[in-house]
Amino acid sequence: MNKSIVGTKTMVVSPHYLASMAGSQILQKGGNAFDAAVAVSACLAVVYPHMTSLGGDSFWLMYNAKDSKIRAYNASGRSGYKVHSGIYKGEASIPNRGVKSAITVPGMVDGWNALLQEYGRLSFAEVLEPAISYAVNGFPFTKDQHENTEKNIDILSKMPITSEIYTPNGSIPRIGERFVQKDLAQSLRYIAQEGRDGFYKGDIAQKIVSYLQSNGGYLTLEDFADHTGNWVTPLSTAYRDYTVYQVPPNSQGFTGLMTLNMLENYQLDQIPHGSFEYYHLLIESLKLSFRDRNQVLTDPDFSNIPIDRLISKSYAAELAQQIDMQHEQGVASGSMGSDTAYAAVVDQEGNAVSFIQSLYFEFGSAVVAGDTGILLQNRGSFFSLDPGHVNYLEPHKRTFHTLMPALACKDGKPSILYGTQGGEGQPQTQTAIITRMIDYGMDPQQAINEPRWVWGRTWGENTSDLKIENRVDVQTIELLKKAGHEVKVVTDFDGVMGHAQAIRIDEQGFLSGGVDPRGDGLAIGW
Template sequence: MRDFQAPGRSAIYASNGICATSHPLAAKVAVEMLEAGGNAVDAAIAGAVLLGICEPQMTGIGGDCFALIKPAGEERIVALNGSGRAPKAYSAQAMRDRGLAAVPLRGVDPVTVPGAMDAFCRLSTDWGKLGLDRVLAPAIRYADEGVPVAPRVAFDWAADGPELSGDARKFYLLNGEIPKLGQTFRAPGQAEVLRRVAREGRAGFYEGEVAEDMVNSLRAMGGLHTMEDFAATACTYTDPVAGDYKGVDLVEHPPNGQGATAILMLNILKHFDLAAMDPFGTQRAHIEAEAAKLAYDARDRFIAEAAPRLDHMLSPETAARLAALIDPKRAMASAAPLTEAVHKDTIYITVVDRDRMAVSLIYSIFWGFGAGIASQKFGINFQNRGAGFTLQAGHPNEAGGGKRPMHTIIPGMLRKNGKVIMPFGVMGGAYQPCGHARFVTNMVDYGLDSQAAIDAPRCFSGAEGMLVESGYSPQVRAELAAMGHQVALSPDPIGGAQSILIDDSGILIGASDPRKDGCALGY
């Protein structure tokens, strides 16, 4: 039980259904969908699409999504890949011929075709109960009427707003200025797009006037995108991958997502007695950082749409060999330079309904405001997922026409004794696999409940060195630096998590990260 005299928040207990996500309006709308007779899929779509209006710097209909679904009355987990592809004419060689060593982070070059809207339509058709018209109605209303800018959203907007260019400045600034806390943001163009999708399904987005707006806008900026690229967009069902950690299975999306990285990281951490370490002390932070370096190096070598060496990455033998490289007293240099861009902007939503259908869904435009550009008529903000490709010739993740890039966003689920016990996710770009591993070890090795596991301080050793949150003491930071880590206080909160525990008693327990504006709500 938490200390009620200390700052913090309680987990949410409910019997019928819970949503946990990063903005309270989205959580409210999701619960309203459940109360209206919808299921977890209806609620997750309604909340996720609204998050594109509440947190436009994080996500939107110009982005991608991934989902894990546990059907009602079953324990199987279904994975849906809603990530879009590069245009057919995309070419790594052409970019190398321009003198580029990496796909640019902003502008038209990194824009891949949005995949999320196709996935939402497919999810609604295959699994939903209410239909797209009812599910999209709240987002349409809020896009028309507007949403007050929330505290964390204002913080992010101030940092990411300067990256907006061209028409995006018209749609995502207010009178040319970055919106401030409490100001109202409206997106009437997106409301019209959503009305068309509600009437016509995916054709309202990937064909006709909306698709023409996106294609013409991109081509005017030098893009290679065509109407055929948009019309051909199709999400795909895949089989999840899983790994055991001390009796709990971590279930992840397969590549092109990076979920296998979290499984490899836990497989490495099995070789160390984490439970004997101070959960927020120097040794645990050091071992986790070293495991992350090794797991992420494997990710950069092997994760791609095809991922021909996935079995090698997930094998216990690989983890054992990597664990043997870790010096308990000294930090290694980065295992290898990162070969693709990483950043920290996305949203996550999870819903469990009264029939115990569970949805774990993550939805993103990648960097803050994605590519920083938007369509001319409807103001659709384009993602920069193409920056997840490498330009290294012959690499499995080499940029190419019709390919999906390596993706950072990963929804998760936990399973015990064959039973799904928790959908969860940890936002934060590259941090996500490390965040999944820390969330699991916080609970399994240290006995923290889900809310405490989310609240606890974080650190991450990545391309920018070892970033630690202010929850780590100056002594721990000094000891980590003495071990060779390039330690710095993180300028931003690291990640943002949400989870719902399906308790043995049948009660649902929702937890939500105070690093975001959101909450868990139930009924």
């Protein structure tokens, strides 16, 4: 795809075409952006199971046209009341897979309920209908799911219920083969009928907890019954003529604001896009944001996070002075998962929803709980077992979260909705997209299509290298190496860069949508 899709009234973007179609269907049925966003989210949990599930978390950033307010909802789960570092005695870290990694309550269904209760026009049953249909009748197995299944087949094949669903008869379904999830369909039907409580206090909670406890897990019925997400006040900063919003901790969203504050000290439009100076400046700014993030980010109910200082313009000016435009700086990277699904919806009334959801690793914990068809996240495996670490594992605590949907307003109204897949890559790709659109005048599709990079570690890797696509100019790559970057050149449109989506609303009210060519996404506008 080379050009953005343009609409005059509405726009839906997501990393899977069927999810985008579901959002479009709900809008045409009379639903608003909030209804459509929940429909997209539910469909992604069916058609992108390697990236997201009812057993995962989500974060929501939204604009309500009726009161012109920007709000956010934190739909991430907490560790169980009986979960603490002592249960992992003798282990260096929390296991990445299996029941002992599934230690946080899934928050996503609560997020659906919050949006529908507060702003929705349609019922749970109506917005979940497309997702139920895809689960019952199946959908074409995608190349992306095939590649991720192949990548994770060792762990998937060791999980009895999981393997029956995702590697039936010991093999990976063919690309284009019909993929049906009947147990998941039953769970979605139950939620459509019983609502939020069906998941957290009804049969689904009973089944999940029963399965986990029968297999050595730690979550309890009380953990599910007591779960609640939170309406939270978004963080924001001014960048050029825009106000950029992110969700607050336990999300890493503030790193995106810190980076833009640093970049405001430079005239990016005077730095050629794609040059050594362009890449080096953005990468070094992001590293400084990551350095602070790694020291402070956790559940704000357990730690005092100095957010006001971190996202202040004066602190950004101090940090900008630390950037050496000739040499890279040694900043350590944490090892993070990369599975995520970002999507956005804008309706004809002007409502806008930017949201993101995840299981943490591909297929999360790799545990499907009983006959629910629901994959459980392993987000809690990111907690530290070191009592001196800010993200130390404690009961009923939220962990450091990579998910960070973004929204930029101009003159008080939504102008750019953007986000991407990828743990450490989310702030990096977001920064690339927003600067390409604001400073270099690109439309959403061009901003996404231009060559990308990602610095840092993903799980299973030992080095913090700078992965950069081979489409970048050879001379630029050589200058990055000369500056000390540990460069690893990867393929064009490499999947390690994640799947980004974006919507832009111009001064005339026209909407442009872009989706990542690395994924299976679709932008639908009219």
